[in-house]
Amino acid sequence: MAAQSESQEPEDGKPRSDEHHSAFAPPPGTSPVPGTPEDAPTSEFALPAGAGPVAPGPEGSAFAPPSTYRAADSPPAFTPLPAPPRMTESPWQDRMRTMLRMPVDVRPVAEPAQRPPEAGPAVGRVLDLTLRIGELLLAGGEGAEDVEAAMFAVARSYGLDRCEPTVTFTMLSITHQPSLVDDPVSANRTVRRRGTDYTRLAAVYRLVDDISAPEIEVSLEEAYRRLAEIRRNRHPYPTWVLTAAAGLLAGAASVLVGGGVFVFFAAALGAVLGDRLAWICAGRGLPEFYQFVVAAMPPAAMGVALKIAEIDVRASAVITGGLFALLPGRALVAAVQDGLTGYYITASARLLEVMYLFIGIIIGVLVVIYVGLQLGAAPDPDDVLQIPNRPPVQIAASMVLVFTFAILLQQERSTVWIVTLNGGVAWVTFGALRAAELPPVLCTAVAAGLVGLFGQLFSRYRYASALPYVTAAIGPLLPGSATYYGLLSIAENRLDAGLASLTNAAALALAIAIGVNLGSETSRLFMRMPGAASAAKRRAAAKRTRGF
Numbered sequence: 001m002a003a004q005s006e007s008q009e010p011e012d013g014k015p016r017s018d019e020h021h022s023a024f025a026p027p028p029g030t031s032p033v034p035g036t037p038e039d040a041p042t043s044e045f046a047l048p049a050g051a052g053p054v055a056p057g058p059e060g061s062a063f064a065p066p067s068t069y070r071a072a073d074s075p076p077a078f079t080p081l082p083a084p085p086r087m088t089e090s091p092w093q094d095r096m097r098t099m100l101r102m103p104v105d106v107r108p109v110a111e112p113a114q115r116p117p118e119a120g121p122a123v124g125r126v127l128d129l130t131l132r133i134g135e136l137l138l139a140g141g142e143g144a145e146d147v148e149a150a151m152f153a154v155a156r157s158y159g160l161d162r163c164e165p166t167v168t169f170t171m172l173s174i175t176h177q178p179s180l181v182d183d184p185v186s187a188n189r190t191v192r193r194r195g196t197d198y199t200r201l202a203a204v205y206r207l208v209d210d211i212s213a214p215e216i217e218v219s220l221e222e223a224y225r226r227l228a229e230i231r232r233n234r235h236p237y238p239t240w241v242l243t244a245a246a247g248l249l250a251g252a253a254s255v256l257v258g259g260g261v262f263v264f265f266a267a268a269l270g271a272v273l274g275d276r277l278a279w280i281c282a283g284r285g286l287p288e289f290y291q292f293v294v295a296a297m298p299p300a301a302m303g304v305a306l307k308i309a310e311i312d313v314r315a316s317a318v319i320t321g322g323l324f325a326l327l328p329g330r331a332l333v334a335a336v337q338d339g340l341t342g343y344y345i346t347a348s349a350r351l352l353e354v355m356y357l358f359i360g361i362i363i364g365v366l367v368v369i370y371v372g373l374q375l376g377a378a379p380d381p382d383d384v385l386q387i388p389n390r391p392p393v394q395i396a397a398s399m400v401l402v403f404t405f406a407i408l409l410q411q412e413r414s415t416v417w418i419v420t421l422n423g424g425v426a427w428v429t430f431g432a433l434r435a436a437e438l439p440p441v442l443c444t445a446v447a448a449g450l451v452g453l454f455g456q457l458f459s460r461y462r463y464a465s466a467l468p469y470v471t472a473a474i475g476p477l478l479p480g481s482a483t484y485y486g487l488l489s490i491a492e493n494r495l496d497a498g499l500a501s502l503t504n505a506a507a508l509a510l511a512i513a514i515g516v517n518l519g520s521e522t523s524r525l526f527m528r529m530p531g532a533a534s535a536a537k538r539r540a541a542a543k544r545t546r547g548f
Helices: 002-007 092-100 123-139 144-157 198-212 220-232 239-256 261-283 288-308 315-324 329-340 344-374 381-385 391-408 413-435 440-462 472-477 480-491 495-525 532-546
Strands: 163-167 171-176 185-190
Touching (some): 123 144, 123 163, 123 185, 144 163, 144 171, 144 198, 144 329, 239 261, 239 315, 239 472, 261 288, 288 344, 315 344, 329 472, 391 413, 391 472, 440 472, 440 495, 472 495, 480 495
Antiparallel strands (some): 171 185
16 A cells, blocks of 8 residues: 555655646546537637748738838938038038028038048147138128127138037137047137238138138148238338328218318318327227227317317218228118028127227217207208209219228228229118108118128129128218217207107118128029938928928
């Protein structure tokens, strides 16, 4: 019995219970019965027995195996933005501005226009050269967007991809990150001195154009050498020519608002004295605000003296002519342009500068007018706004004004005649619209729009800055008469009329700035960019792919 119980023990020595056995297990000593198809687990996607794979027909089959999915055949997750055309017909300004408006991760890979050294581009020297070029452009009055485009063009031409230039009113910075895993390299530069020299500005643009051209080899050493020559070059006109140009500008402006020969010489003398006093103040280190205060006094004093002497001339035209030579139209156009292109910090700083300079002019003129009123000078305010209609004389005076304004801006001699013609066309347009009795603000905006349009076309034709073709041409449109009428009304304690006239002057100034910018943007309709149509189609497809 013991042996029999030991034989029934399992091999592991543990007793088995009835629960250990399955109810569906076959009894001991019987062979397993083969399963039927109904009992075997099957798939509804399995082929029946004896059926082979069916080739997919034109419309497919329910029994056809799915095709193999490959990532190479999958549609792209997004459509990349089209790269701007890299052709000689497309100016570098437009190509760089287009890429600056793209996000960094979708910009096309840089194609260096200059051959980098075997060890790779010298990042520090390229960034320093880029900042020095941007400093000269910003100090010369160039807009923030154009300065960033020039800096971006220089960095990409020397092989630095993934660069981000940043421009404010007094600070330039640029950041370069070689890749997503490398540390970024940043550099900055402060603009402390500003000056008006469009000849130097044109030379910097030529340097950037040569650096951006693949067919012209400009090494870093050559670029530094040319930049040093641009800095050392003297102004194209001597001091006495600039002083004479200031006098001629004021005289031409006085004729433009109704003055005669005597008024012309009186306004020119007052402007020359104001210019010399401003030079003395600048040499003593006085801020620009006080320079404008001092420069505005001699023309106003000349007009008050003529009124006290009871000479039968338009004394108001003498003061208005002096104001034309001082109004900061260049800074106002640059401020509005920066605001319209999205550089609000720089635009706010420029507008603040314009406000300070304008207040300096107001203080200088008001002091002299108030003293003249105490001495018995009684100017007629209505005489300021009654400008006689003399089209041939006024057209000639407007062109002389633009010509002298271009000399004061230190422009190249080859651009002086072009901008003079541009200013003459603007004044003829303004006069024709005023003869049709249209509002002055609208007439000013349309004439300024033509100035911006032609100036931008000339600049793109020469691959240069638009400022030399635009800034001087807006001279005849500046609101000198409205400004003087407002100041005279305030001096006579007629604040309502004075503030209304100054508001009108501000509206005219803004119309000039907005018109110039609108004309510059309109010029793109007349410039056919290579590949623009295909790029627009790809851009539309990219929008549909990304769902917006």
